[in-house]
Amino acid sequence: MPTTFLIALALLTSPFADSVVSYDAGIGGADGFTDPAAAIGEPTRFTGEGVWPSVVSQFNPPFMTNELVSIGVGGELVLSFDEPVFDNPANPYGIDLIIFGNTGFIDESWPKGVVDGMFSNDGGQLEVSADGITWVFVEGVETDNTWPTCGYQDSGTYDSVPGIDPTNFVLPIDPRLTLEDVSGVGYATLREYYNSSGGGVPVDLASTGLPSISFVRITVNVGSKLSPEIDGVSDVAPQMAGDVDMNGVVDVNDLLVAVANFGLMPLGGPLADFNGDFVIDVSDLLTIIGNWS
């Protein structure tokens, strides 16, 4: 396909789940959060309009009934994408799908934003499917968990007006990052770990054996005591080979960043590892040089 056509297609298509296939609220979910369409489209950047307007940050999750859908015990939510989501090694960290919930960090130093554990991390299990008929369980994923959503790169923790610089909802958090890494950490450092990502639960489809999926099913075990809330699901955008700073051009800036970070890739990037070994070395430099714009 000609490049111009592909670019036009990319502009027209949404990277977020497009349709609700089915929804069963289950038992004991959050009151009023029963509109499954709340999980369609872009996750929430700004919440609380008319109540307590505030940016969505790691310390201030979305909380409106039109933003989230709750899944109670025994319930399930099935969403579909218009275009398939690929298990693509060219995606940052090999992550393919991101699930956004309403998890937040407890602020031990309100309103400065210092991480002291989590709240609203309510679990939920994930299955995926290529055809909506045959489902594959995704091991090790809790759908409403780390990492809390952040809507803007230039906002404070609880700003009452939207930021100017939105985060990237199709860039996952570094899957090596743990809750322990951010415990006691302040907002500025947290931002560095997030890079420009908007957070969410990172999912690698590799373990499913499916080359691509078009359907996502989130379920809550009958034995569960928690009800997850879902804000949205996104399809991760692939990284262009050699483009460390992801500005669409491979040039000397990408090379300099890679050289300056030679060795084990720092948590959160820069994204200068192009063969998925989390080490920035000569092979990655060659990828940069070999893809020079």
Ligand SMILES: [Ca+2]
């Ligand atoms: Ca993958």
Ligand SMILES: [Ca+2]
């Ligand atoms: Ca939403």
Ligand SMILES: [Ca+2]
């Ligand atoms: Ca670049």
Ligand SMILES: [Ca+2]
């Ligand atoms: Ca590498």
